[in-house]
Amino acid sequence: MSKKKKxxxxxxxxxxFANRVVIGVVVVLFAFIIVSFAMRNSGDNISTIAxxxxxxxxxxxxxxxxxxxxxxxxxxxxxxDKGKVMFPVEAVVDNSFxxxxxxxxxxxxxxxxxxxxxxxxxxxVSYCEPCRSESxxxxxxxxxxxxxxxxxQIADLKGISGGCKEYAPEELNxxxxxxxxVIDEADILSWVPRSYQSMEG
Numbered sequence: 001m002s003k004k005k006k007x008x009x010x011x012x013x014x015x016x017f018a019n020r021v022v023i024g025v026v027v028v029l030f031a032f033i034i035v036s037f038a039m040r041n042s043g044d045n046i047s048t049i050a051x052x053x054x055x056x057x058x059x060x061x062x063x064x065x066x067x068x069x070x071x072x073x074x075x076x077x078x079x080x081d082k083g084k085v086m087f088p089v090e091a092v093v094d095n096s097f098x099x100x101x102x103x104x105x106x107x108x109x110x111x112x113x114x115x116x117x118x119x120x121x122x123x124x125v126s127y128c129e130p131c132r133s134e135s136x137x138x139x140x141x142x143x144x145x146x147x148x149x150x151x152x153q154i155a156d157l158k159g160i161s162g163g164c165k166e167y168a169p170e171e172l173n174x175x176x177x178x179x180x181x182v183i184d185e186a187d188i189l190s191w192v193p194r195s196y197q198s199m200e201g
Contacts, residue, residue, distance in 0.1 A: 049166050049167055049194050051170050051171050052170065052194075053171055053172050053173045053187065054173060055122065055123070055124075055171030055172065055173065055174075056120075056121060056123060056171075056172075056173060056174040057120065058121045058175075058176045059118070059119045059120050060115060060119045060121065061119060062119050063118060063119050064115045064116070064117055064119060065117065066096075066117065066138055066139075066140055066141065066154065067140050067141065068140065069138070069139075069140065070137060070139050071096050071097045071114075071138040071139075072097070072137050073099035073112065073126075073135065073136065073137065074091075074095035074097065074098050074099065075098070075099050075100065076088075076095075076098050076099070076100050077100065078101070078102060078111070079180075080102070080104075080185065083184065083185045084182050084183070084184065084185060085102055085111075085183045085184075085188055086180045086181060086182050086183070087100060087113070087180065088179060088180055088181070089121065089176055089179050089180065089181055092114065092115060092121055092181070096114060097112070097113075097136075097137070098112065098113050098114070099112055099126055099134075099135075100112075102185075102188050107188070107189055109125060109188050109191060110125065110126035110127055110134040111123065111124070111125060111172075111183075111188075112125070112126035112136065112169060113181065114138065114143075114154070116154060116155055116156075117141070117154065117155050118155065121174075121181065122171060123171065123172050123181055123183060124157075124169040124170055124171045124172060125169055125170045125172065125191060126169060127169060127170075127193070128145045128148060128150065128164050128167065128169070129164070129167040129193040129194060130148075130163065131145065131147050131148040131150075131163070131164055133146055133147030136169070138154060139151075141153060141154055141155070142154060142160060143157065143168075143169070145162070145164060148162055148163055148164050149162055150162025150164040150165050151165070152165065152169075157169065167194065170191070170194065172187055172188070172191075173187060
């Protein structure tokens with residue numbers, strides 16, 4: 001075999017080896033992406049127990065940045081009239097995160113409302129169902145239970161970490177009428193912890 005032919009074959013083998021290495025790397029990366037995507041979707045599926053209500057869609061018209069901030073709940077009073085539970089939008093905008101309680105002769109239910117980073121007003125039951133805490137705070141992009149320290153994304157209430165992450169505070173339907181957040185009293189009266197509902201079902 002001539003020297004040139006030998007060199008040509010050696011170069012060809014090197015190219016083939018390099019091609020095999022590149023193909024192998026691409027296959028491994030592709031497999032990694034598929035597995036990561038599957039795991040992420042699987043995590044999303046178990047991160048939060050489904051809500052029984054869709055929540056509200058009112059947006060204040062501007063984004064809110066909580067990065068580097070810790071926001072505690074501010075107590076406000078509710079108004080109850082003719083089957084409607086109400087509080088001012090302005091109270092939520094001014095304080096970012098509010099707490100209140102609905103009470104009657106037989107029922108007491110803690111409620112929260114906050115402005116999400118996108119500007120959407122979120123109204124929810126202020127209750128961490130597994131640990132029974134009623135107190136929360138906002139820490140940057142997270143909603144945090146003051147009792148168990150479970151964290152949820154404040155943008156969509158998907159669980160991040162902690163023992164209660166499947167049970168994000170449950171959103172309630174509402175409307176905004178004349179500057180007031182209006183929730184049906186019947187929804188509040190019908191609320192029970194989702195774990196209890198599952199056992200009964």
